[in-house]
Amino acid sequence: MSKDKETPEERRERLRQKELNNPSSSVHGNNLSDLxxxxxxxxxxxxxxxxxxxxxxxxxxxR
Incomplete structure (x- = not known):
């Protein structure tokens, strides 16, 4: 699927997977955003x- 026709959810997942390969790019933990x-x-x-x-x-x- 081309990047132009992907849904926002697919785009978020692709970016999340990309970030998992480079965890130092994220200052905060990803657990809540993944949930x-x-x-x-x-x-x-x-x-x-x-x-x-x-x-x-x-x-x-x-009490």
């Missing part, structure tokens, strides 16, 4: 909600 990129916006929203409810339940039961 969010693979989940999409719905999965990211669900993950955020689960974390928020987890903190609320933790505060309610272990």
């Amino acid at each position: 969010v990129g693979s989940l999409g916006w719905k999965g990211t929203g669900i993950l955020i909600l689960v974390l928020i409810f987890g903190f609320i339940i933790n505060a309610a039961f272990f």
Whole structure:
């Protein structure tokens, strides 16, 4: 596939793979960006909600 016709997701993945070969180019870790990129916006929203409810339940039961 040519670089002109690739989707934004394919482009991100190609750039991520390129960066993995040169890890010194990234100042910060890639773990969160990989997670969010693979989940999409719905999965990211669900993950955020689960974390928020987890903190609320933790505060309610272990106070």
